[in-house]
Amino acid sequence: MQLWTPNQPLKNGRFIIQKVLGGGGFGVTYSALEQKTNKLFAIKTLNPIHQSQGDFAEKQEQFVNEALRLRGCQHAHIVKVHEVIQEAGLWGMVMEYIDGEDLGVYVDKHGQLSETEALRYINQVGEALEYVHQQSFLHRDVKPNNIILRDGKKEAVLIDFGLAREFTIGKTLSMTNSKTEGYAPIEQYERQGRFTDATDVYALAATLYSLLTAEVPFPANFRKFAxxxxxxQHNSQISDRVNDAIIKGMALSVQDRPQTVREFRELLGVVEDNIKLKTARMDYTRLRDFLAAGKWKEADQETARVILAVAGREDERYLDGESIDNFPCEDLRTIDQLWVKYSNGHFGFSVQKRIYQSLGGTKEYDDKIWEAFGDRVGWRKGGEWVEYGDTTFDMRAAQGNLPELVSPRGFLDWSWFAISSLASRLVKCNI
Known part of the structure; x- marks a missing residue:
């Protein structure tokens, strides 16, 4: 078992340990001076608790593999991982040293933050999390103490990826015992859970709660009783919009939360409206106008029209595998962004994709999964598929109900094949 001490040399004197910066349930982090450059770095190792356990070798292998993957995460608001080193059998992750204080300490000093300041940091960390999620990682320990403010700057940096794990949407995997009370969602208290972006959404919303109130939220498992x-209630200066977004982001049920950090940021009103209405192939102004007016049926029909036109499939009136696989990402993103924006994350292709994949859906047909998907989005009721004319074209419809485009007499054969193929295309387009 190793615990490095001040002035201890590493790698034949390349680094000199300065002090312990912090520790937790997973690792311990030191500051270290690189003698050749006289530059400070942060080096993280597994903590003595993990070092003393029988599965230490396996934990080290996992630690190194994750460090190497995180090294590929290049983002202004994510701590930079440079390399891994080994000293006397103990692996260390060499990271940038950030001169500054964490948001937990900052709030202790200054009290409740203004909404403007708090949203600035949450938006920056939100952008970092979106990037992390695109790399198929979850952070799983977002909290004020894991966000550092660069000294003299209004820049937040997300640190401590000790609990970070790769995840596959819809796959149930064992959860670790490590979590932070008040910021961990209910699924992190369970022995097994489904890994989704919404896990980090809860923690980000709880972090905003803390920044604005200077209070740690009730632990998720305690909220069963209170x-x-x-x-x-803690800060009357908080706007209704931000208050409501935090409550929604901290919903106990995974399904009731915004399903992505992007959706949460949109609820907060910090995402710039940069939806491109005109592409090289189509003008989406008419679709935007229908959605903005809440004319969901007209918007659904307009969506069918533009999809067929962009794909050059007006005569066929359906999309085949080739047309979906080659559908322009730019147009697909615009259509989805418009639906997501004007439904507040209730409708959209990306919403349907997450639901389908959360049920275990792939490009391989499974009648039980397809029927479960139909039940979830309201395309099936009482065990029967709903006719297009019986669709509820308003916000009372189930999440993911629209765009529907599904009926023998409708506009597209929006079948299992189309949904599964579209889900794959959305992934390739980073949507």
Whole structure:
């Protein structure tokens, strides 16, 4: 078992340990001076608890593999991982040293942050999390103490990826015992859970709760017995929009939360509206106008029209595998962004994709999964597929119900094949 001490040399004197910066349930982090450059770095190792356990070798292998993957994460608001080193059998992750204090300490000093300042940091960390999720990682320990403010700058940096794990949407895997009370969602208290972006959404919303109230939210498992006080009960200066977004982001049920960090940021109103209405192939102004007016049926029909036109399949009136696989990402992103924006994350292709994949859906047909998907999005009721004319074209419809485009007499054969192929295309387009 090793615990490095001040002035201890590493790698034949390349680094000199300065002090312990912090530790937790997973690792311990040191500051270290690189003698050749006189530059400070942070080096993280597994902590003595893990070093003393029988599966230490396996944990080290996992630690190194994750460090190498995180090295590929290049983002302004994510701590930079440079390399891994080994000293007397103990692997260390060499990271940038960030001169500054964490948001937990910052709030302790300054009290409740203004909404403007808090949203600035949450938006920056949100952008970092979106990037992490695109790399198929979850952070799983977002909290004020894992966000450092660069000294003299209004820049937040997400650190401590000790609990970070690769995840596959819809796959149930064992959860670790490590979590932070108040910021961990209910699924992290379970022995097994489904890995989704919504796990980090809860923690990000809880972090915003803390920044604005200077209070740690009730632990998720405690909320079974007591209602979470709204942020406005602690700070009356919080706007209704931000208050409501935090409550939604901290919903106990995974399905009731925004399913992506992007959706949560949109609820907060911090995402710039940069939807491109005109592409090289289509003008989406008419679709935007229908959606903005809440004319869901007209928007559904317009979506069918533009999809067929962009794909050059007006005569066939359906999309085959080739047309879906080659559908322009730019147009697919615009259509999805418009639906997601004007339904507040209730409708959209990306919403349907997450639901389908959360049920275990792939490009291989499974009648039980397809029927479960139909039940979830409201395309099936009472064990029967709903006719297009019986669709509820308003926000009372189930999440993911629209765009529907599914009926023998409708506009597209929006079948299992189309949904599964589209889900794959969305992934390739980073949507």
């Amino acid at each position: 209602q979470l006080p709204s942020p406005q």
